[in-house]
Amino acid sequence: MADEAARRGQRVAFSCSAVGLSCMFGGIWLGDREVLEASGLESPVLSMRICSLLMYVVLFAVACRIVRRRVDVRLFLGACSALGLALFAAGALVVLAVMPQLPADCVDRRLAGLAGLSLTKFVGAPVSVWLACAFALLDRTAVMRACALGMLGAFALYSTLSQAGVAQLLGTVGTVGAAGLLLVCSVALCMTGTELSPRTASRRVPPGALGAAFAAPGVVKRPLSKVLTPGYAVAIVLSAMMLGFLRNGLEVGASAVGDPHADPASLVALVALLAVALLWKGLRTEHVFYGALLFATAGILLQPVLSVAAPGASGVLCGLGTALFEVVMWSLVVWVARNSTDAFVAAAAARLVAVVGHLAGTAVVMGVGLILGSSLQDTLHASGLVVVLVYVLLLVAQLGFSPQLQVPFLSPPVADADACGASGPASQDAEGGQGEFADASRSESEADIDRRYWVEPCDAVADMYRLTAREREVLELMARGRDMPYMGETLCISRNTLKMHIRHMYTKLDAHSRQDVISIVEEARQLS
Numbered sequence: 443m444a445d446e447a448a449r450r451g452q453r454v455a456f457s458c459s460a461v462g463l464s465c466m467f468g469g470i471w472l473g474d475r476e477v478l479e480a481s482g483l484e485s486p487v488l489s490m491r492i493c494s495l496l497m498y499v500v501l502f503a504v505a506c507r508i509v510r511r512r513v514d515v516r517l518f519l520g521a522c523s524a525l526g527l528a529l530f531a532a533g534a535l536v537v538l539a540v541m542p543q544l545p546a547d548c549v550d551r552r553l554a555g556l557a558g559l560s561l562t563k564f565v566g567a568p569v570s571v572w573l574a575c576a577f578a579l580l581d582r583t584a585v586m587r588a589c590a591l592g593m594l595g596a597f598a599l600y601s602t603l604s605q606a607g608v609a610q611l612l613g614t615v616g617t618v619g620a621a622g623l624l625l626v627c628s629v630a631l632c633m634t635g636t637e638l639s640p641r642t643a644s645r646r647v648p649p650g651a652l653g654a655a656f657a658a659p660g661v662v663k664r665p666l667s668k669v670l671t672p673g674y675a676v677a678i679v680l681s682a683m684m685l686g687f688l689r690n691g692l693e694v695g696a697s698a699v700g701d702p703h704a705d706p707a708s709l710v711a712l713v714a715l716l717a718v719a720l721l722w723k724g725l726r727t728e729h730v731f732y733g734a735l736l737f738a739t740a741g742i743l744l745q746p747v748l749s750v751a752a753p754g755a756s757g758v759l760c761g762l763g764t765a766l767f768e769v770v771m772w773s774l775v776v777w778v779a780r781n782s783t784d785a786f787v788a789a790a791a792a793r794l795v796a797v798v799g800h801l802a803g804t805a806v807v808m809g810v811g812l813i814l815g816s817s818l819q820d821t822l823h824a825s826g827l828v829v830v831l832v833y834v835l836l837l838v839a840q841l842g843f844s845p846q847l848q849v850p851f852l853s854p855p856v857a858d859a860d861a862c863g864a865s866g867p868a869s870q871d872a873e874g875g876q877g878e879f880a881d882a883s884r885s886e887s888e889a890d891i892d893r894r895y896w897v898e899p900c901d902a903v904a905d906m907y908r909l910t911a912r913e914r915e916v917l918e919l920m921a922r923g924r925d926m927p928y929m930g931e932t933l934c935i936s937r938n939t940l941k942m943h944i945r946h947m948y949t950k951l952d953a954h955s956r957q958d959v960i961s962i963v964e965e966a967r968q969l970s
Contacts, residue, residue: 456584458635459576462628463592463772466573468599469624470566473530475604476618477562480537481555487689488808491801493560497567498794505571505790515786516638519572523629526565530625533561534618567793569628574772574789576635578780582952585780586727589773590719597703597765598712599624604704662906662965663783670778670791678792679799680832681731681771684738684764686803687829702757711762726949727773730766738763742830771796781952803829896922899967903951906966913947916940920956921963 478486501522508518536558544551580588602608603620612620632638688702702708719725741748741759748756775792782788810824896918904914912933919929930940953959 452581452584455576455579455635456588458631459573459580460588460592460595462573462576462631462635463589464595464599465624465631466566466569466628467593467596467768468603469621469628471596471600472603472617472624473534473562473621476614476621477534477537477559480541480614481559482541482551483555483559485808486555486559487804489556490559490563491686491797491804493563494566494797495794495801497564498790498797501567501571502787502790502794505787509784509787514638515575516572516633516636519568519575519786520629520633520638522568523565523572523632526568527622527625527629529561529564530622533558533563534622536561538615538618565625567790569625569632570793571786571789572632572636573628574775574779574793575785576632577772577776578785578789579636582950585776586725586730586773587719587722589776590725590730590769591716593769593772594712594716594719594765597761597768598709598716601703601705601709601712605706605709606704609704662781662903662962664781664961664965666778666782666784666788666791668961669782669788670795674774674778675795678771678774678795679802681767681774682796682799683803683806683829683832684734684760684767686800686805687807688760688764689804702754702761705754705758705761707754708758708761711758712765715762715765727770730769730773734763734766734770736763737766739830742827771799777952895967899963902966903962907950909947909950913943913950916943916947917959917963920944920959 474490478490481489483489536554541551541554541558544554577585577588603612603617609617703712722729737759741756741761741763744759745756748759775789775796778792779785779789806828810828814824900914900918900921903909903917909917912935915933916929919932924932926937926940930937933940935943947959948954951959951962953962
């Protein structure tokens with residue numbers, strides 16, 4: 443009965459998270475499109491990116507300050523989201539109703555446009571952080587599929603409402619109203635998925651337990667600095683760049699047909715990708731990354747050919763690449779929230795890093811345009827080549843040619859286990875048996891130390907993550923700092939079989955490197 447209730451709860455959380463993500467980003471993008479076109483600013487998209495960045499900086503600073511207060515984080519995010527919805531309505535009212543009453547090309551009109559744009563951007567920060575925390579509650583096997591379904595659903599929803607007939611039927615006011623309704627639905631789904639109600643909101647939580655509402659069972663938590671490492675932050679920024687590149691603001695005011703996601707072919711392709719994500723049980727982040735890289739590269743590099751053979755196809759391919767890169771970005775954010783000791787602060791930090799990536803993508807296009815001073819098409823093509831170069835370097839780094847830039851969200855090369863990255867007793871144990879725990883004739887007290895330091899923490903991790911007996915043996919050897927030849931000889935298995943066990947262990951632990959495995963064992967040791 444308890445297991446059935448847990449499964450039912452997971453299904454509800456899965457549905458609320460995925461649909462809530464679709465509603466949130468679909469609403470934000472629809473509102474952005476209408477407000478940007480009506481704002482009258484010279485660089486509206488750049489202004490929007492900067493406003494978003496400031497909102498996330500403020501939210502992250504507040505999250506760090508209230509982490510020790512006796513406040514339910516869900517109640518705080520709910521209040522911020524409600525305030526954001528009210529400010530969204532006020533900003534839309536300023537842009538759509540007040541601005542047309544002001545004289546054209548006057549300072550007051552530009553200030554009103556900037557104020558309205560800023561007000562509409564407030565809602566995105568708390569709702570997206572709340573959703574990231576809700577995703578962190580999902581079962582490990584459901585996270586990636588929920589990310590893919592939610593984000594691809596957002597693009598499909600935006601594409602549907604951006605079709606020429608639908609956009610013309612709704613009009614500007616109707617589209618903004620639809621965007622607001624989607625945001626309201628997203629907030630309601632956040633409340634349902636995280637079980638926030640007036641009864642639970644009135645409870646007081648003990649100090650230091652602010653993030654307990656988003657503590658996923660069966661996950662060893664680590665400090666934010668050990669999860670959101672510089673290399674991981676770079677991966678989030680690069681994954682988020684494509685959206686900033688594609689929506690650069692150079693064509694604001696163009697018809698809806700100029701938006702690649704408003705193309706009917708894009709909607710059909712998005713629906714096909716949704717079907718793949720729904721049916722593919724073993725979907726992983728690297729699969730989405732490779733697909734995103736393929737679509738984006740083909741759309742940019744083949745643009746001169748496609749513009750003649752199939753006009754519009756290049757934009758559709760870039761749009762699909764954007765959607766898949768956003769899936770990758772969101773999965774990275776969720777991983778940070780899921781594995782950090784405080785999901786709220788971690789989600790705010792990861793979303794802040796993602797917004798930096800959106801700003802970087804827009805800045806690349808505008809910077810190339812200023813340097814070249816050429817036509818719009820030349821600017822877009824040149825900046826597209828820059829973005830493709832960045833992603834190719836990211837792929838090269840993943841293949842191991844640049845160890846300085848780690849790409850932790852992809853399955854790391856199993857040869858990573860050959861590296862001598864352990865420290866303390868682990869590294870001593872790996873150096874030919876010269877360490878404290880290597881003596882075959884060690885005393886009973888040394889055996890007790892070995893049991894407490896290695897066996898018991900590895901047993902706890904194996905039980906928590908449901909590792910097989912062989913995977914548990916690999917875990918302990920890897921935590922001790924052993925290299926692959928030693929592990930293969932000790933376990934009497936081939937190198938390929940050992941690689942298979944390591945991959946399976948990484949998947950179950952939601953780990954991306956040898957250091958992640960060591961950190962998980964260290965956390966389990968401290969807890970025991």
